[in-house]
């Protein structure tokens with residue numbers, strides 16, 4: 001089966017063409033073509049994503065991205081069996097561009113269009129092995145930690161159809177906290193990669209901040225997170241430093257980045273370990289743009305040593321941040337292979353899992 005998948009929930013216009021084959025050992029996803037057109041340069045000057053600007057850019061880019069992905073994959077629309085498109089969560093003006101584009105393509109070429117959940121896409125992103133040309137299957141039960149620019153969630157999965165959100169952030173998402181702290185230090189958007197570069201430098205040079213930043217909600221009994229207090233602690237530290245010594249030096253930025261990253265990693269690890277101990281999963285899946293963070297990824301993969309009977313699965317680098325491949329994979333797994341009830345083809349900015 002061949003699938004065309006479309007993703008426009010935020011600031012990436014992405015389309016992929018996938019070929020899906022059933023093997024005795026599971027389902028294999030081959031990526032015939034995948035184009036991700038980032039709008040970062042357009043939104044950079046505003047320090048974050050502007051929804052109406054994103055809509056306009058998606059409208060402009062979708063036909064060009066489609067043309068390129070069909071060329072790359074040497075495919076024609078007449079060979080496509082299903083179109084899968086993100087319907088939420090995300091920015092509604094941006095989501096609508098993808099949905100309307102998918103519907104028009106579907107009508108013109110007589111192809112069924114199926115809506116998919118972006119966050120389930122981040123879970124399904126771990127099923128694709130482009131680098132090793134193989135396939136992964138998940139042993140259930142599983143716990144998924146989803147860490148992106150808009151979400152921080154812990155999901156308990158009995159199987160693909162039975163998912164329950166067991167914890168989430170009460171305020172900022174973890175990627176959002178990275179972006180906001182970067183902005184406080186005049187670093188460009190998106191801030192995650194910038195902070196992680198500085199933090200790395202801090203570790204190499206063994207530079208440490210003179211205070212410990214808070215590890216929020218680490219002692220709470222639930223599986224929820226909170227990052228706004230941590231962000232505010234950074235804000236106060238920067239304000240006090242500037243009052244004392246004027247500008248924020250490169251050294252101070254490095255030390256803040258390192259301590260902030262450590263605080264985030266420790267908090268995420270702590271709650272994930274608690275979830276593992278309660279639900280005893282066979283698999284831990286980490287998805288979302290923030291898993292592109294090297295130090296964070298290392299720490300989570302190390303959990304395999306700590307819990308010998310658990311497998312930790314993270315997406316390949318190109319599939320960690322937003323892309324359309326993961327949308328095609330989740331659409332296929334959820335609605336075709338597992339025949340879950342279809343989602344309405346309507347933008348739903350707050351669509352949740354479960």
Ligand code: KG4
Pocket residue numbers: 010147148149150151174175176178179190191192193196288289290291292293294320321322
């Ligand atoms: O999943 P994603 O591409 O988009 C959303 O669905 O939100 O995640 C984007 C987020 C941004 O907040 C970005 O700063 C963060 O992922 N990010 C990182 C790194 N690379 C991307 N955060 C920390 N370290 C990184 N290396």
Ligand code: ZN
Pocket residue numbers: 118122148149288289321322
């Ligand atoms: Zn995402």
